[in-house]
Amino acid sequence: MRNPLSDEVVKIKPSGIRKFFDIVAEMKDAISLGVGEPDFDTPWHIREEGIYSLEKGKTFYTSNSGLKELREAICEYVDRKYNVSYTWNTDVIITVGGSEAIDIGLRAMLNPGDEVLIPQPSYVSYEPCTILAGGKPVIIDLKAENEFRLTEKELRDAITDKTKILILPFPNNPTGATMEREDLEAIAKVCVEKDIFVMSDEIYAELTYKGEHVSIASLPGMKERTILINGFSKAFAMTGWRLGYACGPKEIIAQMTKIHQFAIMCAPTTSQYAAVEALKNGDDDVKMMRDAYDQRRRFLMNSFKEMGLECFEPFGAFYVFPCIKEFGMTSEEFATRFLEEEKVAAVPGTAFGDSGEGFLRVSYAYSMERLQEAMTRLARFVEKLRKEQGR
Amino acid sequence: MREKILSVIEKESRVEIKDLAIRLGLNEIDVANEIKAMEEEGVICGYHTLIDWEKTSIEKVSALIEVRVTPQRGQGFDNIAERIYQYPEVNAVYLISGGYDLLVTLEGKSLKEISLFVSEKLSTLDPVLSTATHFILKKYKDHGTVLSRPKTDERESFVL
Numbered sequence: 001m002r003n004p005l006s007d008e009v010v011k012i013k014p015s016g017i018r019k020f021f022d023i024v025a026e027m028k029d030a031i032s033l034g035v036g037e038p039d040f041d042t043p044w045h046i047r048e049e050g051i052y053s054l055e056k057g058k059t060f061y062t063s064n065s066g067l068k069e070l071r072e073a074i075c076e077y078v079d080r081k082y083n084v085s086y087t088w089n090t091d092v093i094i095t096v097g098g099s100e101a102i103d104i105g106l107r108a109m110l111n112p113g114d115e116v117l118i119p120q121p122s123y124v125s126y127e128p129c130t131i132l133a134g135g136k137p138v139i140i141d142l143k144a145e146n147e148f149r150l151t152e153k154e155l156r157d158a159i160t161d162k163t164k165i166l167i168l169p170f171p172n173n174p175t176g177a178t179m180e181r182e183d184l185e186a187i188a189k190v191c192v193e194k195d196i197f198v199m200s201d202e203i204y205a206e207l208t209y210k211g212e213h214v215s216i217a218s219l220p221g222m223k224e225r226t227i228l229i230n231g232f233s234k235a236f237a238m239t240g241w242r243l244g245y246a247c248g249p250k251e252i253i254a255q256m257t258k259i260h261q262f263a264i265m266c267a268p269t270t271s272q273y274a275a276v277e278a279l280k281n282g283d284d285d286v287k288m289m290r291d292a293y294d295q296r297r298r299f300l301m302n303s304f305k306e307m308g309l310e311c312f313e314p315f316g317a318f319y320v321f322p323c324i325k326e327f328g329m330t331s332e333e334f335a336t337r338f339l340e341e342e343k344v345a346a347v348p349g350t351a352f353g354d355s356g357e358g359f360l361r362v363s364y365a366y367s368m369e370r371l372q373e374a375m376t377r378l379a380r381f382v383e384k385l386r387k388e389q390g391r
Numbered sequence: 392m393r394e395k396i397l398s399v400i401e402k403e404s405r406v407e408i409k410d411l412a413i414r415l416g417l418n419e420i421d422v423a424n425e426i427k428a429m430e431e432e433g434v435i436c437g438y439h440t441l442i443d444w445e446k447t448s449i450e451k452v453s454a455l456i457e458v459r460v461t462p463q464r465g466q467g468f469d470n471i472a473e474r475i476y477q478y479p480e481v482n483a484v485y486l487i488s489g490g491y492d493l494l495v496t497l498e499g500k501s502l503k504e505i506s507l508f509v510s511e512k513l514s515t516l517d518p519v520l521s522t523a524t525h526f527i528l529k530k531y532k533d534h535g536t537v538l539s540r541p542k543t544d545e546r547e548s549f550v551l
Contacts, residue, residue, distance in 0.1 A: 015551070024549055032548040039544070124551045173551075295399070295414035302413045351551055368403075368414075 038237035043285040053273035066094025082215040090250040098231035098244035108255035110135035114164040120353025141355035148177035152186040171204035171316025174361035178316035206235035210315040241271040296364040303375040325358040342377040404438040
């Protein structure tokens with residue numbers, strides 16, 4: 001039989017921490033700090049709108065780009081929250097999660113050999129999606145001393161004649177890092193000067209704990225060169241509904257819509273009706289969840305401080321990224337021992353790129369009780385390691 | 392600061408002041424002082440425990456009683472409400488808008504005990520015109536907490 005597989009796909013390497021995941025899968029009684037999704041249920045009024053839409057028989061495809069009502073609500077929301085104004089019928093596409101928007105955005109924009117700058121540590125799909133779209137990923141290793149922000153110098157150093165897109169994943173998974181207005185202004189200046197497009201993945205925008213989230217698309221000269229990606233999963237606790245969106249220049253959105261049309265048809269109809277309700281009446285829910293996350297974030301930061309574990313204070317998403325370099329182990333060794341000896345599972349930083357080495361992603365999308373128990377165990381583990389090392 | 396403190400302790404009355412201060416990013420002494428002040432001002436009236444008695448061997452019956460009364464000149468409903476809330480078996484007394492005046496919630500050991508209370512004590516009060524007693528058959532949710540089913544975490548344990 002002939003080789004049934006695509007060489008290009010086979011070449012894409014699965015996550016580098018396979019071994020660790022295998023151990024996690026076998027350990028049933030471990031407590032996990034490993035999830036990347038909210039612990040809250042989708043607010044009831046949002047679920048109810050989904051249910052009503054089903055009762056009313058709204059079970060057909062929507063237009064390829066998504067419900068008019070939802071696209072209008074998105075334009076209103078993005079304008080109200082992030083001061084960027086888009087036109088609902090040309091600048092917006094509703095996708096199956098922010099992740100689809102990343103994929104079709106890259107496929108719509110890249111020609112063979114185009115370089116895509118990917119700051120890491122970051123979400124795992126940018127690199128493979130770039131490769132599948134025929135582009136060349138160029139990794140920028142973000143640094144703990146910059147609190148994992150992207151600096152102007154790091155950006156300039158990575159740019160070549162072939163650079164076409166910069167992916168800007170802030171607030172960041174896994175570090176929790178955010179970019180403030182000044183940070184973004186410096187980046188925007190370079191993008192305009194070097195004629196680079198930005199794919200700004202702002203899926204965690206609502207989960208910002210210091211000041212307001214700033215979208216790079218709102219800065220002068222940037223709207224026309226930015227694909228703004230957002231969605232409902234994190235802000236409204238709607239991961240399973242699979243709904244996201246992209247806003248951007250109409251030429252790009254039109255090509256993205258073409259791919260989306262052939263691959264997906266349209267995003268789930270039920271989810272779209274629920275999402276309209278989320279945008280119109282969900283502000284209080286978002287605030288309630290953000291306040292809860294913020295309390296947990298402070299609790300974790302304080303716990304790390306008490307156990308003398310180095311960690312910069314992140315102000316976004318629902319992750320903290322403590323440094324475990326003092327123990328002289330790799331992230332994976334640390335995470336594996338922590339799992340085996342204390343039955344707590346946290347993700348090795350290397351799952352998100354080589355520059356995550358020496359760090360651990362701790363998710364705080366968990367109840368306070370769970371986090372308290374996990375921190376008690378971490379403190380015990382850290383003490384034990386220090387004793388072992390004769391400190 | 393008050394609103395933040397209250398929003399946490401309304402649900403978690405047993406939280407340690409130190410932990411509360413950490414979670415809210417406030418100074419521990421300030422939080423302690425604010426809680427003390429709110430206790431003294433009667434903003435915080437007590438720290439109760441939410442119990443699902445169904446899951447114990449202790450028999451309890453609760454009822455809601457709609458009470459229509461004649462308000463008294465110069466006193467409105469306050470006097471009669473006070474008469475009613477003195478009884479230790481009375482859990483809560485609310486003045487209500489709509490078809491009746493006072494909503495009284497009661498807890499007793501048996502249906503009989505509650506019936507006796509209504510017929511012998513409540514109905515015989517002079518200003519009371521009529522009562523309607525509703526026994527609670529099952530509590531699904533109380534004080535914002537769902538009692539019937541424990542919540543489990545159904546998420547995949549690892550998602551990047």
